Amino acid sequence: MEKFYDTKNISEYINNHKDEFQEKLLSEAVNVASNIEGILKEGNIDLLKNAQKLVLYVVENRKDDLIAFANEEGIAWAKHSLTLAFKLEWVHAIRRSLWYFIKLYDRINENINFVENFFELEEKVNDGIDEFLNSFFISYSQYKDELILSQRKLVEHLSVPIIPVSQTVAVLPLIGTLDSYRMEIIEEKVLTDISKLRLLTLIIDLSGISDMDEVTIAHFQKVLIGITLMGAKSVITGLRPELVRKMVHLGIDLTSYTETKATLQQTLNNYLV
Numbered sequence: 625m626e627k628f629y630d631t632k633n634i635s636e637y638i639n640n641h642k643d644e645f646q647e648k649l650l651s652e653a654v655n656v657a658s659n660i661e662g663i664l665k666e667g668n669i670d671l672l673k674n675a676q677k678l679v680l681y682v683v684e685n686r687k688d689d690l691i692a693f694a695n696e697e698g699i700a701w702a703k704h705s706l707t708l709a710f711k712l713e714w715v716h717a718i719r720r721s722l723w724y725f726i727k728l729y730d731r732i733n734e735n736i737n738f739v740e741n742f743f744e745l746e747e748k749v750n751d752g753i754d755e756f757l758n759s760f761f762i763s764y765s766q767y768k769d770e771l772i773l774s775q776r777k778l779v780e781h782l783s784v785p786i787i788p789v790s791q792t793v794a795v796l797p798l799i800g801t802l803d804s805y806r807m808e809i810i811e812e813k814v815l816t817d818i819s820k821l822r823l824l825t826l827i828i829d830l831s832g833i834s835d836m837d838e839v840t841i842a843h844f845q846k847v848l849i850g851i852t853l854m855g856a857k858s859v860i861t862g863l864r865p866e867l868v869r870k871m872v873h874l875g876i877d878l879t880s881y882t883e884t885k886a887t888l889q890q891t892l893n894n895y896l897v
Contacts, residue, residue, distance in 0.1 A: 635683045637729050638722070639676070646672050648724055653717035656710045667704035669697075675718050682722070682752035694756045698763025702771070711760070719753045777809065784813045792824040793895050795888065799832030807843040814847060818854045825895060826851060829888045831862025841876055848881035858882040861891050 638645050649672070650657040660671050674697065681690040701711060726745070788794045796814065818826065836844065851858045860882050871878065878884065885891040 632684060634726060634729055635680050638679055638683070638725050641725065642676065645679075645721060645725060646675070649675055649717055649721045652720050653713050656714045656717070659710060663706060663710070667700055667706055669700055669704075669706070671714060675714070678715075678718060678756060679722055682749055682756070685748055685752065687752075687755065690752060690756055691759045694759035695763040698760045698765075699767050701760075702764045702767035708764070712757075715753065715757055715760075719750070722749060722753075784810050786813065786817045786821070786826070788821060788823075789892065789896065792822065793827065794821060794823050794825075795827045795829060795892070797829040797832065797888070802833055802836050802840050802844070804839055804843060807840055807847065811843070811847045811850060815850050815854060818851065818856050823856050825857045825859060827859045827861060827888065827891050827895070828882075829861045830867070831864070831888065833867065834864055835867060836870070838874055841871060841874065845876065845878065845881065848878065852881060859885055859891055861885045861888045 650660075656663075656671065663669050663671060674693075677693060678690075680686070681693060697711075700706075701708070726749070784796065784798075786794050786796050794817070796810075798810070802810075814826065817823065848858050858881070860878065861884070863884060885894075
C-alpha cells in the first residue's frame, strides 16, 4: 500500500497555501514579524521567501540542499551581525507552522495509517529542522571566528610599526605583552619589511616590554636569526633588568645574534650621525 505521507504532496500543499502559511508563520513569530522589513533592508535577507525554501528542503528530505542553505544563511547573518534571537524564534516558528499545516493536510486526506507514518514523518521533519539549526550555527560561528582572527591580525600588524629613519635603518618599537601569536606577526612583518625596504639595520626597542615567557624568548631568538639570514643587522635597545635576569637564568645569550644598546636615543645618535 502506498504510504500516506507523500512528502512531495505535502510540500505542494504548503506551496499552494503559501499566503496562509506565511500568515500563520508571522503570527507564531511576533518579534521577528515586526523586524522583517529591517532585516531585509539591512542584510538583504527575505525571511518569508527563505522560510518557504527551508520547508521545501525539510519536507522533501533534501539534506545537501538544506545544509548548503544553512551555511549560506549562517554567513549572511554573521556578516550583517543580525540578532541570533530573531533567527531562533523564526526557525522555531517555521517548525510550529509546518506541523500545523501537516495537521491540516492530515485532516483533509483522512489518514488511514496514521501512527506508523506519523513517526516516520516526525523524525524527518524535526531532524531536518535541527540539522538546519546546527549547520547554521556552525557556519555563523566559523565566520565570526575568522572575522575576529583577521581583525586581531590587522590590529597586531598595526602594533608592529617598522619606522624607517634613513634609507637603510629602521626602528621597531614594541610595547605591551609579547606572546607566541604576536611573535609570529612580528616575525612575518620584520622579514617582509627588511626585504621590501631593503634595510641593513633594524633597531628593536624593548623598553615597553617588561616580560616574556620562555617560549616567546625562544621565538624572539629565531626572529633575530632570521634578520641575520636576510643579510641585515639587528640592534636591541631598552632591555629591562627583570627581562635580562630571566634571560640569564634561562641561559639565553642574545649577543650571538644581535647587538645591544642601553637606549634608543643613544643608538639613533650613533647610526644617524
